[in-house]
Structure formats: C-alpha cells, structure tokens
Amino acid sequence: MPLIALNKPFGTICQFSAHETRASLGDWVKTAGVYPAGRLDADSEGLLLLTDDGALQARIAEPRHKLVKRYWAQVEGAPGDDALARLAKGVDLGDYVTRPCRTAFVDANGIDALWPRTPPIRYRAAIPTTWIELAIAEGKNRQVRRMTAAVGFPTLRLVRVAIGALDIFALGIAPGESVEVAPGAPWQRVR
CATH class of the missing domain: 3.30.70.580 (Pseudouridine synthase I, catalytic domain, N-terminal subdomain)
Structure with missing residues (x-):
C-alpha cells in the first residue's frame, strides 16, 4: 500500500x-x-x-473526514485583516457557502522557502501582491481561487503546502x- x-x-x-x-x-x-x-x-x-x-x-x-489542507495563495492587491476575517468566517460563493477556515498572512521567510514558478506569474509594478494562507477542511472545485476572488483579491498563484x-x-x-x-x-x- x-x-x-x-x-x-x-x-x-x-x-x-x-x-x-x-x-x-x-x-x-x-x-x-x-x-x-x-x-x-x-x-x-x-x-x-x-x-x-x-x-x-x-x-x-x-x-466529511475534515483533514485540513493548507494553501498559500499569492493574491492581487493588498488585503487587510478584514478580508482575512471574511475568508475565515466562510464566504458565500453563490452555489454554496464555504465552511469557516483559518487564515493568516505568509511571512517573508515562508515566501523565501517557496520555489519559483515556471512560467512566473505576470509582474505589474503598479499592482502589489500579497501571500496569504488558508487552511480548509473541504475542497470543492477551485474553492480557494473562488474565495479570494469573492472578497476582492483574485489568486495569481496557488500552492498546496500541507495535507494534515x-x-x-x-x-x-x-x-x-x-x-x-x-x-x-x-x-x-x-x-
């Protein structure tokens, strides 16, 4: 096995x-x-x-087994604590409401540990990006991307960093x- x-x-x-x-x-x-x-x-x-x-x-x-999966999402823009609180509470995506989850900003040491993506995401000098972490126990199709977009910060890069x-x-x-x-x-x- x-x-x-x-x-x-x-x-x-x-x-x-x-x-x-x-x-x-x-x-x-x-x-x-x-x-x-x-x-x-x-x-x-x-x-x-x-x-x-x-x-x-x-x-x-x-x-139903509630195994937590942690994702790092590089989002367009600079979300504040209020956006993370909205994500943590659960987001209405129209066809369902996500379960509450844990959220945090990813610190610089975490970002430095991440490998470069090939090809890299498009860089725009006028638009900042921010790395956030979401720990969810569900996993519907494109859920993290839909969640960040629903609170106004579309995902540019998404990396699953942990399962359990x-x-x-x-x-x-x-x-x-x-x-x-x-x-x-x-x-x-x-x-």
Whole structure:
C-alpha cells in the first residue's frame, strides 16, 4: 500500500493518461496502480498524495473526514485583516457557502522557502501582491481561487503546502519530485 507525496508542478493535470498539451501525473510518478487522493487543478501546484488504497484515499480527500489542507495563495492587491476575517468566517460563493477556515498572512521567510514558478506569474509594478494562507477542511472545485476572488483579491498563484501533518517543506521535495511516506500518523518518509 504505497502512499506517495508528489510536489505537483504548475501546468500538470491530475490524471495519469497522456495529454496533448500538458504534463500529466504519469510524467512525474512511475509507481503503477496509484491514484490521486483529491485533486489540484492544472494551474495549482504543490502537495498531492497518491495511493492504491481506496479507504486511505477517501480519508484524505473526502470533506466529511475534515483533514485540513493548507494553501498559500499569492493574491492581487493588498488585503487587510478584514478580508482575512471574511475568508475565515466562510464566504458565500453563490452555489454554496464555504465552511469557516483559518487564515493568516505568509511571512517573508515562508515566501523565501517557496520555489519559483515556471512560467512566473505576470509582474505589474503598479499592482502589489500579497501571500496569504488558508487552511480548509473541504475542497470543492477551485474553492480557494473562488474565495479570494469573492472578497476582492483574485489568486495569481496557488500552492498546496500541507495535507494534515504532512508538510511539503519538511519533505524537501522540489516540483516534479516525489517520495513515499508512511500511511500512518505521524507522517514519515519511507526509505
């Protein structure tokens, strides 16, 4: 029962079958029979877990298990504490209201630990950007992007940095790299 942690690069789609214009998981992970436990859209990057165990996959991906996933979002503009409070309270996205979540600003040391994105986001001298963290226990389609846009700060770059206690920086995996981890808690690398 392998559990693989992948640092999914920007532009990679969450499927193993080849795609005409984009990289797929099969370009990065060569272990047969594993499937993603949850998804990251092609424009998002960071921690993705893959397993061949359906029960484990469900415990990781299904919102009813309330496994917290932490995201760093580089947003357009300079949100204040009030915008973070609105995100934390839950946001009405029209088709549903998000659950309350934890929010914070990402400090400069955190941003320095992040790898550069290829290609980089578009830089505009007149418009500042800010890094914020959202820790959510659900995971609807494009949820973080929709949440930040709903409070007036569209996401430019989105990185999932942790799933539960498993942190991408502690694993030390660069984009496109993967490592097998122990399926129990606390999460440990398997050598």
